[in-house]
Amino acid sequence: MYKYSLVCFAPSRSGHNFILRNLKRWHLRNLNIIDLEGRFPYEWKQIKIEKEINTNFDKVIKIVVIRDLLNWAASYHNFKIAGIKNNWNEIVKEFFGETNFLGENVVKINYDTFIADNSYRQKIIEKFPKYKQSDMDYVCTQGNGSSFDGMNFQERGRDMDVLNRYKKIKDHPEIMTFLDAKSVELYRKYFEISEEKEEILKLNKK
Numbered sequence: 001m002y003k004y005s006l007v008c009f010a011p012s013r014s015g016h017n018f019i020l021r022n023l024k025r026w027h028l029r030n031l032n033i034i035d036l037e038g039r040f041p042y043e044w045k046q047i048k049i050e051k052e053i054n055t056n057f058d059k060v061i062k063i064v065v066i067r068d069l070l071n072w073a074a075s076y077h078n079f080k081i082a083g084i085k086n087n088w089n090e091i092v093k094e095f096f097g098e099t100n101f102l103g104e105n106v107v108k109i110n111y112d113t114f115i116a117d118n119s120y121r122q123k124i125i126e127k128f129p130k131y132k133q134s135d136m137d138y139v140c141t142q143g144n145g146s147s148f149d150g151m152n153f154q155e156r157g158r159d160m161d162v163l164n165r166y167k168k169i170k171d172h173p174e175i176m177t178f179l180d181a182k183s184v185e186l187y188r189k190y191f192e193i194s195e196e197k198e199e200i201l202k203l204n205k206k
Contacts (some may be wrong), residue, residue, distance in 0.1 A: 005031075005033075005034060005053055005060045005061070006031060006032070006034070006063060007034045007036060007047075007053070007060060007063065008033070008034070008035050008037070008062075008064075008065065009036050009039060009040075009041055009062065009063070009064050009065070009091060009094070010036075010037055010063075010064070010065035010066075010091065011037075011038070011065075011067070011072060011076075011087055011088045011091055034051055034053070039087070040087055040090045041064070041090060041091065041093075041101040041102055042101050044101045044102055045101075059105070060105060061105050061106075061107060062102045062106045063106075063107045063108075063109060064091060064095050064102070064106060064108050064109070065109050065110075066088075066091055066092055066108075066109075066110055066111065067110075067111040067112060068111075068112045068163075068166070068191060069088065069179070069184075069186075069187040069191065070165075070166035070187075070197055070200060070201075071112065071162065071163065071164075071165040071166050072088060073166075073169065073176070073178075073179060074165040074166050074167075074168045074169055074172075074175060088183060089180075089182050089183055089186060092186050092190065093186070095108050096190050107124065107127060109124055112162075112163055115162055115163060116163060166197060167196075169203065170200065173203040176200070176201075176203040184201055187201075188201075
């Protein structure tokens with residue numbers, strides 16, 4: 001039996017594989033990671049039954065990963081995933097407390113801030129000992145690496161321009177068509193949005 005289960009909720013292409021890579025050293029021998037990419041927080045009760053989580057693990061820690069809407073949208077679109085289903089809204093609502101399906105023992109991580117802000121990153125990592133700064137340069141093989149760069153930046157991941165993926169939307173305004181009005185509403189409510197990003201939001205036709 002594993003002592004710990006690390007359960008991760010995140011939208012696809014949100015950088016969550018990178019986050020998990022950075023955290024996986026924590027209690028490695030006693031740790032099981034359950035990646036729930038694309039699943040919804042309101043499914044948590046059913047997921048516990050499916051994965052026999054209450055039976056197999058002494059302690060469950062849930063991670064919720066969010067990413068800037070426009071950076072996420074650009075990466076999602078560039079990866080050319082068929083059958084897009086946006087669960088970004090539900091993850092963001094759980095992250096900011098509009099819903100509370102996951103209860104206690106939840107670690108909330110903003111991917112963009114984790115990348116950009118060392119002090120923020122350290123506060124997160126304090127919960128998971130054995131972290132090394134060199135892990136920031138590892139590009140995860142899951143999902144074929146970066147949506148834009150693939151595995152080209154392996155061992156120098158910090159050189160990838162992951163915080164400015166949204167600039168690609170200017171040349172591909174169709175990216176905005178799969179985002180609904182609720183996504184934009186939540187984005188404006190909870191995220192700091194530059195004038196440049198506001199101009200991009202105007203491309204949304206819904």
